Amino acid sequence: MSAEATTLPFPIILSAPSGAGKTTVANEMLKQDPRLRFSVSLTTRPRREGEIDDGDYRFVDATEFERARDADELAEWAVVHGHLYGTPRAEIAAALADGFFVLLDVDVQGGVQLMQAYPDAVSVFLLPPSHAILEQRLRGRGTESSEAIQGRVDEALNEIDCVTDYQYVIVNEEVEKTVEVFASIIRAEEHRRARRDSLQEWIDSRFPDRGRVDAICGSGGN
DSSP: OOOOOOEEOOOOEEOOOSSHHHHHHHHHHHHHHHEEEEOEEEEEEEOOOTOOOOTTTTEEOHHHHHHHHHHHHHHEEEEEEEEEEEEEEEHHHHHHHHEEEEEEEEOHHHHHHHHOOOOEEEEEEEEEEEEHHHHHHHHHHHOOOOHHHHHHHHHHHHHGGGGGGEEEEOOOOSEEEEHHHHHHHHHHTTTTTGGEEEEHHHHHHHHTTTGGSSSOSSSOOO
């Protein structure tokens, strides 16, 4: 039986300033693509209404977080809005070993660290349509004080400058359209030659006679 050319799984880093809709987009992607697995992060922030422990986040105290960090169990970690967040290495390794694309929903600090740790990762940055819509979304949550929200707005505006660190950018005007573009990015990345496992064996098995003519590619010539 001839070899099959398959795609090596890779991490997908998704970042955005607060209010850009990152969590909504991530959830929609996970619903639509069974090949994606969500990497559950550790955090010391309090659990919000409706959130599931070990589903949305793994909620831990500062002592447990610091133990994991000091034991080098985290691929990235950061302080975000006064709370600790981090991504366990084991979560990523297990998903990749099982053949899944790993979706990493992280802030920009974590995103940059993950790009360094996983050079083959795909990085996507979501932008809100405008400053006004960004602020409207944050104030519409109704879960924090006006002072805390203003702090989030100011930090979000600073985070937008990190867009230059990412490979792809999507302006999140409509979730449905954003998810469509995001899915297209993943499909395109699947077909990068460098991600195709056993490609040469696949070619050799299906085109055994190609060596009978002079090579025109791969020899350094024009």
